[in-house]
Amino acid sequence: MTAEILSAVLADERDPAAYAALPLPESYRAVTVHADETDMFAGTPSEEKDPRASLHLDEVPVPDLGPGEVIVAVMASAVNYNTVWSSIFEPVPTFEFLRRYGRTSELGRRHDRPYHVLGSDLAGVVLRVGPGVHAWCPGDRVVAHCLSVDLEHPDGHDDAMLDPAQRIWGFETNFGGLAEIALVRGNQLMPMPAHLTWEEAACSGLVNSTAYRQLVSRNGAAMKQGDTVLIWGATGGLGSYATQYALRGGAVPVCVVSSPEKAALARRMGAELVIDRTAEDYRFWRDEHTPDPKEWRRLGQRIRELTGGDDPDIVFEHPGRDTFGASVYVCRRGGTVITCASTSGYTHSYDNRYLWMHLKRIVGTHFANYREAWQANRLLARGHLHPTLSVTYPLAETPTAVLDVRRNRHQGKVGVRCLAPADGLGVRDPELRDRHLAGITAFRAAPRPAAV
Template sequence: MDSLADAVLNGATPAQLEREPLPGDYPAVHTRAEDVEMFRGVDDKDVRKSLHVGRVPMPELAPDEVLVAVMASSINYNTVWSATFEPVSTFAFLNKLGKQGGWAARHDQPHHVLGSDASGVVVRAGSAVRRWKAGDHVVVSCVQVDDQEPATHADGMMGAEQRIWGYETNFGGLAHYTVVRASQLLSKPAHLTWEESASTMLTAATSYRMLISDRGARIKQGDIVLIWGATGGLGAFAVQLVKNAGGIPVGVVSSQAKAEILRRMGCDVVIDRTEIGMDGDAAPSPEKTIELGKRLGRAIRERVGEDPHVVFDFIGQATFGISVFVVRRGGAVVTCGSSTGYTHQFDNRYLWMNLKRIIGSHAANLQEQWECNRLFKLGMLSPVLSATYPLAEAAEAARLVQTNRHTGKVGVLALAPEPGLGITDPELRARIGEERLSPLAPRVPALAG
């Protein structure tokens, strides 16, 4: 542990933090460019073989950036994509970014520090940073934008230079330190632990834009929303958002164990995929897609009497054709990813003749992230952390997500020595209650692994 990290852990003042020297390198979870071809022709692309935990050089800070001492991070599926070098190697992203020159050149390295979530303490602020200073407790938005690009000022996600930090950029959050732009920072909810607050922003804000934002489905009171993967990171937040909006969440899961978890979360309708004869993640044939859609539609109508207004789909190839079929006339399928494959097939008759819509959604702009984070601060959204690993075992955490053996979010401790730290508003936490705050977490925090 370097002296700056020690100062952070000991609650040093902002002035003391600024006096401590920056370490020349730091521990980080990273991939290596030399490994890009390692999984060619391999069926099981085990991320434990490609994810390394070791020291990497400390980058120089640009004027509009901050250096955050990372207390905790979490695993997102983009870490799995990075570690399997699919659908493309993320080193291609770094190389393209580096060709811009200037400060961007720092990103093109033979190693890629991963991680698109983090909570921590600001320890340095660039000369152009106005709103953040050393000592601030923050969470990090996963989106980097170019504020000199006109489209960014209409919607940050529409800018051509928008990138996902820790996936399409270097210096991600699965590390002791991370370099982020000041425009990525949000205040940490004071009643949450480091690991809880580090497990929310990417998935919760993505779900917020998909369902609540005027750029997404804009659900309203009474809307029936079908949610695939309802106990995953995205789906578990989708269930909460639908409930908060006065809608009716219909959660689909892949096992009875996950169905029980979903019921404990308060989901109104729970459907096990095996109930409709859907098994595995392979894309069904066109005929099978229609049959599965009919079965799912009947199951939903038996429980709530109507077809869904909105389908929340990040599963992709295995579910998308069913989603298009099952959503009601005039309804919308909103998608933000394709964890089972990117090539979607659907019968267009059911889309065009029934005036349905497909809405593509990606992450969230800073305002949407801020609005979502506000819901956590108010206690209206709760983390869905189910396990926490130390940084040294981040590869095991990523493998858990890769093999879909997790529920909710899987956290990773960076500088935080143990779970349960970082709470600065215990009164609010007590008012909300432990069970409601993190329904999937063990009642006594303990390291997994």
């Protein structure tokens, strides 16, 4: 039955009644991990865990639709680092999240399955809406952000990310976007940018929203014109959007990358101040347990050389353990280290003297609320920002796509075609696309870096 759905989408059917009349399939293909395999990497060093061993392409039943929910035909999705964590069962297997969710309600119990459908991005078409969904109807072309929240707790009504029941869809919930069908909440949906293809539109939801909150929002660093911003991994999935926000917002990005290819790409994006940390051989740890402050100082001196003496007002921090001590050290007196993710490790070490005596702040930030995600998507839809898609895989090759991200063999975002049979489909505004084509395709034209 997914063939009927795909035919309607490819024909660019625009009648909501036509989509509402399409029968839903009983099952669909999805990328999963299995609860009975969570110990498969026991005794294996973290860096040797291979996502290709744990990820499966399964046929799974379509979940029941509940109030406030939407079933979407997924044309394309993307790989985020939370998919890497899920695939190697670190820091904990995600089935603990699903069990916890399953204890909350009857609707929550649907998520507690012996398999977990992964994926926190999508672009697709609405097939069904549940009771209470009024903003969307069958046939709407949408992208999804990954905040799943009921907003039944008062704390969430100031900022939804403060709601104690907020979860990341496809990581802490089931029925994610690396699949032909997905179950989302109505308040996760946003209009698909009309000048982008399915795979381009799908790749931005999580990272674009995260970078917006982390760097631009008052809930994050509240970047302003003239700020110097140190951006780790400036051409990666998250950093590539942070670099764009800095450039478009009148800040001065100092882009840290890990290869000559990535340094060249950062410059093509418009960044003038670039540090290749591999070529300059920064080693912030003497051994597994001992940080090296001399390397922090060397990095600080290098930043001042590039900026004409300025320290970063903001450090856009997401690698975590490997870089955090350096980030706190190099940050300007009174500046902000804004942190999320910790892809190199969660246990951070830094010298607190450089924090408290220099009146610096460490601010934690996590994804984005609906308003922030909507604003980030709006900028993308208007062509003020561009997707940073570098390569796309078919759904069956998702394990290889996840390995690319795991081994840092990617630039920008790695996309996955789900129902879309080929790249390049889905564009409705070719004129806007033509005006921004160089920016839209910049990451696909860049040479692929070697594994790090």
